[in-house]
Amino acid sequence: MRSTNPDSNSRRSPxxxxxxxxxxxxxxxxxxxxxxxxxxxxxxxxxxxEVSPGLVIHHFGSKDALRSACDEHVxxxxxxxxxAKAGYATMxxxxxxxxxxxSTAVDYLVKSLLDPSEHGQRYFDHYVDxxxxxxxxxxxxYTFRQSEDxxxxxxxxxxxxxxxxxxxxxxxxxLGTDDTTAMMTRLAPHLLDLYLHGALESVPDNSQPGxxxx
Numbered sequence: 001m002r003s004t005n006p007d008s009n010s011r012r013s014p015x016x017x018x019x020x021x022x023x024x025x026x027x028x029x030x031x032x033x034x035x036x037x038x039x040x041x042x043x044x045x046x047x048x049x050e051v052s053p054g055l056v057i058h059h060f061g062s063k064d065a066l067r068s069a070c071d072e073h074v075x076x077x078x079x080x081x082x083x084a085k086a087g088y089a090t091m092x093x094x095x096x097x098x099x100x101x102x103s104t105a106v107d108y109l110v111k112s113l114l115d116p117s118e119h120g121q122r123y124f125d126h127y128v129d130x131x132x133x134x135x136x137x138x139x140x141x142y143t144f145r146q147s148e149d150x151x152x153x154x155x156x157x158x159x160x161x162x163x164x165x166x167x168x169x170x171x172x173x174x175l176g177t178d179d180t181t182a183m184m185t186r187l188a189p190h191l192l193d194l195y196l197h198g199a200l201e202s203v204p205d206n207s208q209p210g211x212x213x214x
Contacts, residue, residue, distance in 0.1 A: 024049045025073045033107035074105045131158045
Protein backbone atom coordinates (compact mmCIF):
# COMPACT_ATOMS: atom_id res chain seq x y z
CA MET A 1 0.00 0.00 0.00
CA ARG A 2 1.20 3.52 -0.71
CA SER A 3 2.62 5.47 2.20
CA THR A 4 0.45 8.44 3.21
CA ASN A 5 2.26 9.33 6.41
CA PRO A 6 5.82 10.33 5.55
CA ASP A 7 8.15 11.00 8.44
CA SER A 8 7.56 14.57 9.53
CA ASN A 9 11.23 14.85 10.46
CA SER A 10 12.03 14.87 6.74
CA ARG A 11 10.60 18.38 6.57
CA ARG A 12 13.59 19.96 8.23
CA SER A 13 17.32 19.63 8.32
CA PRO A 14 19.02 17.92 11.29
CA UNK A 15 19.91 19.89 14.41
CA UNK A 16 17.35 22.64 13.86
CA UNK A 17 14.62 23.83 16.18
CA UNK A 18 11.32 21.96 15.66
CA UNK A 19 9.47 25.01 16.98
CA UNK A 20 11.09 27.32 14.44
CA UNK A 21 10.44 24.86 11.62
CA UNK A 22 6.75 24.63 12.54
CA UNK A 23 6.53 28.42 12.76
CA UNK A 24 7.98 28.75 9.26
CA UNK A 25 5.67 26.02 7.94
CA UNK A 26 2.57 27.72 9.32
CA UNK A 27 3.63 31.06 7.87
CA UNK A 28 4.45 29.47 4.50
CA UNK A 29 1.08 27.69 4.27
CA UNK A 30 -0.72 30.98 4.96
CA UNK A 31 1.40 32.91 2.44
CA UNK A 32 0.99 30.28 -0.28
CA UNK A 33 -2.76 30.12 0.38
CA UNK A 34 -3.09 33.90 0.25
CA UNK A 35 -0.80 34.79 -2.67
CA UNK A 36 -0.32 31.57 -4.65
CA UNK A 37 2.88 29.67 -5.30
CA UNK A 38 4.39 31.92 -7.95
CA UNK A 39 3.95 35.25 -6.18
CA UNK A 40 4.94 34.05 -2.72
CA UNK A 41 8.62 34.65 -1.93
CA UNK A 42 11.02 33.28 0.66
CA UNK A 43 11.45 36.83 1.92
CA UNK A 44 7.69 37.20 2.37
CA UNK A 45 7.47 33.90 4.23
CA UNK A 46 10.37 34.91 6.46
CA UNK A 47 8.69 38.23 7.28
CA UNK A 48 5.43 36.46 8.15
CA UNK A 49 7.30 34.00 10.38
CA GLU A 50 9.41 36.78 11.89
CA VAL A 51 12.68 35.07 10.97
CA SER A 52 15.40 35.80 8.44
CA PRO A 53 15.24 34.51 4.84
CA GLY A 54 18.51 32.71 5.52
CA LEU A 55 16.90 30.77 8.37
CA VAL A 56 14.09 29.63 6.06
CA ILE A 57 16.66 28.27 3.61
CA HIS A 58 18.68 26.75 6.48
CA HIS A 59 15.64 24.77 7.62
CA PHE A 60 14.19 23.74 4.25
CA GLY A 61 16.88 24.24 1.60
CA SER A 62 14.76 25.99 -1.05
CA LYS A 63 11.32 27.42 -1.74
CA ASP A 64 10.41 24.26 -3.67
CA ALA A 65 11.45 22.01 -0.79
CA LEU A 66 9.51 24.23 1.60
CA ARG A 67 6.42 23.83 -0.55
CA SER A 68 6.79 20.04 -0.44
CA ALA A 69 7.01 20.25 3.35
CA CYS A 70 3.89 22.42 3.37
CA ASP A 71 2.06 19.79 1.29
CA GLU A 72 2.77 17.15 3.93
CA HIS A 73 1.97 19.55 6.77
CA VAL A 74 -1.44 20.46 5.32
CA UNK A 75 -2.35 16.84 4.61
CA UNK A 76 -1.50 15.81 8.15
CA UNK A 77 -3.43 18.70 9.71
CA UNK A 78 -6.55 18.10 7.60
CA UNK A 79 -6.47 14.38 8.42
CA UNK A 80 -5.99 15.11 12.13
CA UNK A 81 -8.82 17.64 12.24
CA UNK A 82 -11.17 15.36 10.31
CA UNK A 83 -10.42 12.46 12.64
CA ALA A 84 -10.89 14.63 15.74
CA LYS A 85 -14.30 15.90 14.56
CA ALA A 86 -15.56 12.77 12.76
CA GLY A 87 -17.74 11.67 15.65
CA TYR A 88 -19.91 14.76 15.26
CA ALA A 89 -21.04 13.69 11.75
CA THR A 90 -22.47 16.62 9.79
CA MET A 91 -21.69 19.12 12.56
CA UNK A 92 -18.04 18.26 12.03
CA UNK A 93 -18.03 20.31 8.84
CA UNK A 94 -19.10 23.51 10.59
CA UNK A 95 -16.71 22.81 13.46
CA UNK A 96 -13.76 22.31 11.09
CA UNK A 97 -14.43 25.33 8.91
CA UNK A 98 -14.95 27.54 11.96
CA UNK A 99 -11.30 26.75 12.70
CA UNK A 100 -9.08 29.40 10.99
CA UNK A 101 -6.28 26.86 10.57
CA UNK A 102 -8.61 24.51 8.69
CA SER A 103 -9.86 27.32 6.44
CA THR A 104 -6.27 28.26 5.58
CA ALA A 105 -5.43 24.61 4.91
CA VAL A 106 -8.37 24.28 2.51
CA ASP A 107 -7.34 27.49 0.71
CA TYR A 108 -3.86 26.00 0.33
CA LEU A 109 -5.32 22.71 -0.90
CA VAL A 110 -7.37 24.47 -3.58
CA LYS A 111 -4.37 26.52 -4.74
CA SER A 112 -2.35 23.30 -5.04
CA LEU A 113 -5.02 21.41 -6.96
CA LEU A 114 -5.42 24.25 -9.47
CA ASP A 115 -1.68 24.57 -9.95
CA PRO A 116 -0.81 23.07 -13.39
CA SER A 117 2.70 22.10 -12.27
CA GLU A 118 3.94 18.66 -11.26
CA HIS A 119 3.44 19.80 -7.66
CA GLY A 120 -0.30 20.11 -8.31
CA GLN A 121 -0.48 16.61 -9.80
CA ARG A 122 1.56 15.17 -6.94
CA TYR A 123 -0.82 16.82 -4.48
CA PHE A 124 -3.89 15.27 -6.13
CA ASP A 125 -2.14 11.88 -6.33
CA HIS A 126 -1.37 12.15 -2.62
CA TYR A 127 -5.00 13.01 -1.85
CA VAL A 128 -6.24 9.94 -3.76
CA ASP A 129 -3.63 7.83 -1.92
CA UNK A 130 -5.05 9.11 1.37
CA UNK A 131 -8.64 8.29 0.40
CA UNK A 132 -7.57 4.83 -0.78
CA UNK A 133 -6.00 4.19 2.61
CA UNK A 134 -9.30 5.17 4.27
CA UNK A 135 -11.17 2.70 2.04
CA UNK A 136 -8.74 -0.07 2.93
CA UNK A 137 -8.24 0.66 6.61
CA UNK A 138 -11.30 2.67 7.62
CA UNK A 139 -11.34 6.18 9.08
CA UNK A 140 -12.28 7.32 12.60
CA UNK A 141 -14.59 4.34 13.09
CA TYR A 142 -16.16 4.53 9.61
CA THR A 143 -15.70 1.65 7.14
CA PHE A 144 -16.17 1.71 3.37
CA ARG A 145 -17.69 -0.76 0.95
CA GLN A 146 -14.87 -2.47 -0.89
CA SER A 147 -14.62 -2.30 -4.68
CA GLU A 148 -12.58 -4.48 -7.03
CA ASP A 149 -11.22 -1.20 -8.37
CA UNK A 150 -10.18 0.55 -5.15
CA UNK A 151 -8.16 3.15 -7.04
CA UNK A 152 -11.15 4.15 -9.15
CA UNK A 153 -13.32 4.21 -6.04
CA UNK A 154 -10.80 6.40 -4.23
CA UNK A 155 -10.54 8.81 -7.18
CA UNK A 156 -14.35 9.12 -7.32
CA UNK A 157 -14.63 9.86 -3.59
CA UNK A 158 -11.73 12.32 -3.84
CA UNK A 159 -13.50 14.23 -6.61
CA UNK A 160 -16.71 14.38 -4.55
CA UNK A 161 -14.81 15.59 -1.50
CA UNK A 162 -12.83 18.25 -3.35
CA UNK A 163 -15.57 19.59 -5.63
CA UNK A 164 -17.17 21.96 -3.06
CA UNK A 165 -13.87 23.71 -2.41
CA UNK A 166 -13.01 23.97 -6.10
CA UNK A 167 -16.50 25.27 -7.00
CA UNK A 168 -16.97 27.45 -3.93
CA UNK A 169 -17.85 30.69 -5.73
CA UNK A 170 -20.35 28.94 -8.01
CA UNK A 171 -21.95 27.23 -5.03
CA UNK A 172 -22.33 30.50 -3.11
CA UNK A 173 -24.37 31.83 -6.02
CA UNK A 174 -26.57 28.72 -6.19
CA LEU A 175 -27.07 28.31 -2.44
CA GLY A 176 -27.16 31.96 -1.41
CA THR A 177 -24.30 31.50 1.06
CA ASP A 178 -21.48 33.96 1.62
CA ASP A 179 -18.77 31.98 3.41
CA THR A 180 -17.22 28.52 3.37
CA THR A 181 -18.70 27.44 6.72
CA ALA A 182 -22.26 28.22 5.64
CA MET A 183 -21.76 26.53 2.28
CA MET A 184 -20.28 23.34 3.71
CA THR A 185 -22.85 23.19 6.53
CA ARG A 186 -25.57 23.28 3.85
CA LEU A 187 -23.91 20.56 1.76
CA ALA A 188 -22.74 18.26 4.55
CA PRO A 189 -26.03 16.41 5.24
CA HIS A 190 -26.45 15.64 1.55
CA LEU A 191 -22.87 14.47 1.13
CA LEU A 192 -23.20 12.21 4.17
CA ASP A 193 -26.50 10.84 2.83
CA LEU A 194 -24.82 10.07 -0.51
CA TYR A 195 -21.99 8.26 1.23
CA LEU A 196 -24.34 6.23 3.44
CA HIS A 197 -27.31 5.54 1.17
CA GLY A 198 -26.42 6.46 -2.41
CA ALA A 199 -28.41 8.78 -4.68
CA LEU A 200 -31.02 6.53 -6.34
CA GLU A 201 -34.22 5.47 -4.62
CA SER A 202 -35.35 3.14 -7.41
CA VAL A 203 -34.33 1.95 -10.88
CA PRO A 204 -36.42 1.09 -13.97
CA ASP A 205 -37.91 -2.40 -13.98
CA ASN A 206 -36.09 -3.24 -17.20
CA SER A 207 -32.67 -2.15 -15.96
CA GLN A 208 -29.77 -4.57 -16.28
CA PRO A 209 -27.46 -5.51 -13.38
CA GLY A 210 -25.07 -2.64 -12.83
CA UNK A 211 -27.36 -0.01 -14.41
CA UNK A 212 -28.16 1.31 -10.95
CA UNK A 213 -24.55 2.46 -10.65
CA UNK A 214 -24.20 5.20 -13.31
